[in-house]
Amino acid sequence: MxxxxxxxxxxxxxxxxxxxxxxxxxxxxxxxxxxxxxxxxxxxxxxxxxxxxxxxxxxxxxxxxxxxxxxxxxxxxxxxxxxxxxxxxxxxxxxxxxxxxxxxxxxxxxxxxxxxxxxxxxxxxxxxxxxxPQAAVLALQGLRHIRPTEPGDRVLIIGAGGGGGTFAIQLARAAGAVVTAVDNGGKLAKMRELGADEVIDYTREDFARSSEEYDRILDFAGRRSIFSNRRVLRSDGVYAMVGGTMPRLLQAFLAGWVISKLGDQWMGVLLANPNxxxxxxxxxxxxxxxxxxxxxxxxxxxxxxxxxxxxxxxxxxxxxxxxx
Ligand SMILES: NC(=O)c1ccc[n+]([C@@H]2O[C@H](COP(=O)([O-])OP(=O)(O)OC[C@H]3O[C@@H](n4cnc5c(N)ncnc54)[C@H](OP(=O)(O)O)[C@@H]3O)[C@@H](O)[C@H]2O)c1
Incomplete structure (x- = not known):
């Protein structure tokens, strides 16, 4: 063959x-x-x-x-x-x-x-x-992690124009969430077409400096510090890193564990369970x-x-x- x-x-x-x-x-x-x-x-x-x-x-x-x-x-x-x-x-x-x-x-x-x-x-x-199979299951599990995404939730999807992100936009919208999708400028049109309410070009705009707060952040890119993501996470929000660079994954794993123990936020790395x-x-x-x-x-x-x-x-x- x-x-x-x-x-x-x-x-x-x-x-x-x-x-x-x-x-x-x-x-x-x-x-x-x-x-x-x-x-x-x-x-x-x-x-x-x-x-x-x-x-x-x-x-x-x-x-x-x-x-x-x-x-x-x-x-x-x-x-x-x-x-x-x-x-x-x-x-x-x-x-x-x-x-x-x-x-x-x-x-x-x-x-x-x-x-x-x-x-x-x-x-x-x-x-x-x-x-x-892999991308859609990651997206679904990311949106259900810790607690289900609910109507009216504000969801930020980082890396939303990639494999997992393009499914996550649709699934979050179907759950009734208000979706902000972040990726590079070439992917904004597709993210809008798939249902994103708001799109951000990460090469031009820093979402972590905005005054918005999100109930859930699903991060397929894993490029930023967990602390800058935390700035825009609600006090009881969920942040799940799906993939990323080694230092960022380690940081999300360790610092996320501490943050999740100390307050009502959950921050950490999502481990997929293909089923x-x-x-x-x-x-x-x-x-x-x-x-x-x-x-x-x-x-x-x-x-x-x-x-x-x-x-x-x-x-x-x-x-x-x-x-x-
Ligand atoms: N947790 C688990 O159990 C598990 C299981 C399987 C896979 N994974 C991992 O999941 C990750 C994501 O998968 P995927 O298939 O969705 O990846 P993907 O198709 O590569 O999508 C990632 C997206 O993130 C964008 N991006 C890069 N830097 C960014 C930034 N600073 N801000 C916002 N967006 C940025 C990329 O755009 P650009 O074109 O600009 O780079 C790309 O569109 C992979 O690392 C994979 O290894 C995890």
Whole structure:
């Protein structure tokens, strides 16, 4: 089968399309023909081994342990192992396989049945389905973290024009929140189109210097100090950092723990829990038309390096999708 492989960390030039063996099935696994896959910031991080914690997270300290990247898939089950009970050949499935071997940028992938895979709703295109699993689940869990987002809540989404943020805008609006979306100037129009009430270009305006206060801050960028974010957080507000630089994540983890212990605010790092229930909820919402994957561009399998380059150069708005 064809796959996009790499054997050392680095820029997208280290990737090449090669013929490799089809993965083994195994008794508790599914062999899935990948119809579409989407890129996430986490693919860029595992490609480049930056931030540095990537090397410590089991992906390989000196070299990548797995030669193929890619977590989000929509595909068709080709074969199932003897112990598999929930799926059968021919099922169209979707899911985030980041913690279950990944390796989605290939024609076939072998995935354990216990991975957070679901049968794809029939009305959802493979492109829409592949764009959702990791980013939409992060957005949903970010908006439910500690307590649910409620009608009238003022929600600030930092990095709202990226993969997770474009889902978060729609989900926050659907919950009845008033949404302020922050990202670079090139993404403002898309953020408005997705429902943001107010948009801020972070290269021109500093939201932390405004007099606004927010009930919830969902931070997909993680570039600023937790203390500057705290300036615009209500006294009982929730601030969740989803991703960011190593120093910012550490600061949010440690200082956030102290802040959360001392008062009514909760500040800290969100740890995602990819699961079938959340993904089914989101996929059904998307099938009904109430949620959409903001897909900027689709590429063939050979286009994975170009797509990763676009993501890494911070030019992508919403999601980039690979179709086979
Ligand atoms: N917590 C967990 O369990 C978990 C699980 C999976 C993934 N993640 C992490 O989640 C993070 C976000 O994912 P994603 O897919 O949404 O990333 P993404 O698509 O890269 O989106 C991040 C957005 O933030 C913007 N941004 C950069 N600096 C900013 C700033 N100072 N202010 C406001 N916006 C800024 C980026 O725009 P520019 O183009 O301007 O850079 C981009 O649009 C990643 O770091 C990923 O590793 C976390």
């Amino acid at each position: 064809r796959a996009v492989v790499y054997d050392r960390y680095g820029p997208p030039d280290v990737l090449e399309v090669r013929e490799v063996d089809k993965p083994n099935l195994g008794d508790d696994r599914l062999l899935i023909r990948v119809n579409a896959a989407s890129l996430n910031r986490s693919d860029w991080e595992v490609l480049t081994a930056r931030p540095v914690y990537v090397r410590l997270s089991g992906t390989g300290f000196l070299r990548p342990k797995k030669p193929i990247l890619g977590s989000d898939i929509a595909g068709t089950v080709e074969a199932v192992g003897d112990e598999v009970t929930r799926f059968q050949p021919g099922d169209d499935v979707m899911g985030d396989i980041m913690w279950h071997g990944a390796q989605a940028f290939a024609e076939y992938v072998s995935v354990a049945e216990q991975a957070p895979l679901i049968v794809k709703p029939p009305g959802l295109s493979v492109e829409q389905a592949a764009a959702m 079938r229930e959340d993904l089914s909820y989101l996929a059904n919402l998307a099938e009904s038309g109430a949620l959409t994957s903001a897909i900027e561009q689709t590429y063939p399998l050979e286009g994975v390096p170009e797509a990763l380059q676009r993501l890494g150069q911070d030019r992508a708005v919403g999601k980039l999708v690979i179709t086979m």
